[in-house]
Amino acid sequence: MTETSPETSADAPEPRKRSVRPKTLARTRTILETAHDVFAERGYEGASISEIARRVGIAEGTIYKHFDSKKDLLGQVLVRYYDGLIAEIEANLPHITGFHEKLRYIFGFHLQNLLTNAGISKVFLREARSHDDYFESIILDVNRRYTGITQAIVQDAITRGEVRADFPVRLVRYLVFGTLEHVAWRAMSGRGRIDVPAIADALTDALVRGMAPPAAAEPDPASGLLDRLEAAIARIEAQSTHK
Amino acid sequence: MTETSPETSADAPEPRKRSVRPKTLARTRTILETAHDVFAERGYEGASISEIARRVGIAEGTIYKHFDSKKDLLGQVLVRYYDGLIAEIEANLPHITGFHEKLRYIFGFHLQNLLTNAGISKVFLREARSHDDYFESIILDVNRRYTGITQAIVQDAITRGEVRADFPVRLVRYLVFGTLEHVAWRAMSGRGRIDVPAIADALTDALVRGMAPPAAAEPDPASGLLDRLEAAIARIEAQSTHK
Amino acid sequence: MTETSPETSADAPEPRKRSVRPKTLARTRTILETAHDVFAERGYEGASISEIARRVGIAEGTIYKHFDSKKDLLGQVLVRYYDGLIAEIEANLPHITGFHEKLRYIFGFHLQNLLTNAGISKVFLREARSHDDYFESIILDVNRRYTGITQAIVQDAITRGEVRADFPVRLVRYLVFGTLEHVAWRAMSGRGRIDVPAIADALTDALVRGMAPPAAAEPDPASGLLDRLEAAIARIEAQSTHK
Amino acid sequence: MTETSPETSADAPEPRKRSVRPKTLARTRTILETAHDVFAERGYEGASISEIARRVGIAEGTIYKHFDSKKDLLGQVLVRYYDGLIAEIEANLPHITGFHEKLRYIFGFHLQNLLTNAGISKVFLREARSHDDYFESIILDVNRRYTGITQAIVQDAITRGEVRADFPVRLVRYLVFGTLEHVAWRAMSGRGRIDVPAIADALTDALVRGMAPPAAAEPDPASGLLDRLEAAIARIEAQSTHK
């Protein structure tokens, strides 16, 4: 695979046909992996079943023994990809303690994936705006599960008093993922670079403080917050300069 | 037209030939309007020249007397649509007084358009990610003009001391339109409803506070969240550009 | 015109329509001249009526007031062009005395035209092999008239005893024009150069001697002929080297 | 097939895919034969894939499983046709003894093919002047192989002393095939008849004499015409190449 797909073997690709024999399963997975690469390289329209079949080394018709259609294939590639991401997050999150650290991990992980797996991410982002109900619903669903983790973290922080109770949890999704998508877009097309840890740090920092309950506020909220932000930026600038 | 396209008749569609005879002009406009609808219904790829011609009641070839290509046609549909939006905004804005109110109007107007004209907006959003040079440049241009109004409002507020002088005006694009896009996304596909006035209010509030000069900052630590985020992104962005 | 078309104004373009008013005639000629250029630049298929009309500065429909069709237009361009060539030859030939000199003039003139007017000549050569009866017959006719002059010169030389009586006159056409066409082809496409006077000299020399009656042969036919040929080649080489 | 295509079944049409199953092969050949006919009847531009498919009785898309494009299809038709001609020549030539007789056979064979297979020959001749890189290279290649046989015959005659050693072998192409093309031209379009044996005899005679060693030259001054022409052209050509 051209892109680094984290933890791709962790999840079980749902078998489409009655016979769930290991051999069939392996073939299904191979197709899925190859399709992932081709979709990432060429986009949905640009990818062709024949190329996927050729790369796997099977006949075109065989793909239709494993998947219903090209759309189904992309759908499963996407589900599988995000299942992998979610699985990795869920495997790592328990070992991370603290609200701030958890959020920091999510941001860094998401932004890094957007860049490392720019190809499939672009397909995801583009097809999300398609006029096709199937794609829209599947992507909406995947997205909900993916961003749901973040919302859960925030929700949990609220119950523990680390975030003020009236914070509109759903906004996290719009603010963070929407902004990240826009910020990352240029870099995803190979134009410009992004310092992932620096941005993740800065965003986490700002967001955590922004969500903090009033009681936890420091005496001079403006100055302290600004200090930390400045420190974060200073770090970013230092890193950027060295590259 | 299936979608409510605000103020579509106000602007003059650029004539293709030197002869700007009224009859030709009318035909050009009819094609533009019909193409708008078809693109909105089916998306760019899904729309076919033959369907547009059929709906107008002319031959396919005739369309090519008025437009250079399918891409040119969508380009002009988009330009014309956003010209209409801009014209409407510019007609109403003078009658609205106050920085807060002007911003509130923009947000409400944009979000409402995203929902009311979801079809053509999705085409716009999708093709903005198409990596076609032509679309990219035309969309960039339209986008710049459209978001320019908001930037001008902010700029004006800066000169009047209502917004702190160091606010990075260019960020308006990422913050406002990026966030609104995400907020509207689900509803644009007919899934779920959105309380436009409420969201517009909330966003305006947050942004106005975030942009307010330090002196006017409230003790609430959450208030500075947005502008700090912006500042962080602004610095990051500046670095990316220099590379 | 991009190509130098010798004596283009000498002939009368046959009027297609009833009214033969001077103004119409002038317009017809302008169209013919412009069409000549466009065909020469783009070939028959590549030329479009609209471009011709645009260059003339008239409407497309107007061309059809003067010509029946695109084929008719090319046909008349070709006829007119070769009429011009023939007229020029016939105007100059009387002033040239001697069989050898006349032939030399023809060769030089033809080869020069092939190169100077490579564009229209290529159209002529290519369309001569078309699957279209109209073009084939018109080109055949033009060709016959054009090469007929050469045959007449040879025929005349026969009656005056300068060429042996049993020389197959028709061969002149195949040998000379066929060979010239092949030799010139590469240069006509801008690949390689040709020393027109040198080739014309050599060909004339060789042909005249080859056609001479046995009685006129020199004592040692091989040596004398070879001498002259060598001399011709020497001249060619001298010229080529200097360029 | 409408035209007599000599020995068309002798060669193996290059398979497009690695699997060279007999059935596929047969289908490929059928398409090739049908395409040959259609191209011969209508020319390259005039032929349509849909007509070829219809005549074969298959879908248009199927043709693209066997050939890359229309150009590829004509290319292979041409290669296959000339492969057939070459195979037939090479099968018969060994049974013919004597330089004069071999040459006579080539001339008669080529001229006869030009007339019998006028359709495909015209396509060949026309596309050779099309300035399409693909056609130019494939035709150049086919031409080289085809004319190579004649050159080999001459070369062999040189080693046996039947042709003078300094005869520029490459000229065979211009002299023989160029002249034959012109000779056959009118008859190829169904206008006029040609006495193939007579012309073949005359040309063979002239060429054999022209190429004969000096010692064997007759006193007739006309006899040396051809080889002197050739010599002149050869020198000129050599100069052109050096530039």
Place this chain on the structure above:
DNA sequence: AATGAATGAGGATTCATTCAT
């Protein structure tokens, strides 16, 4: 005579999908 808007047939090519073997 001139216009020029409109025509509409025409064609190469792609590719997801099917089905007989």
Place this chain on the structure above:
DNA sequence: AATGAATGAATCCTCATTCAT
């Protein structure tokens, strides 16, 4: 389960030609 040959619909664009004004 696998094959892979065959399908055939679907589409953008060009341009010579017409005809109402």
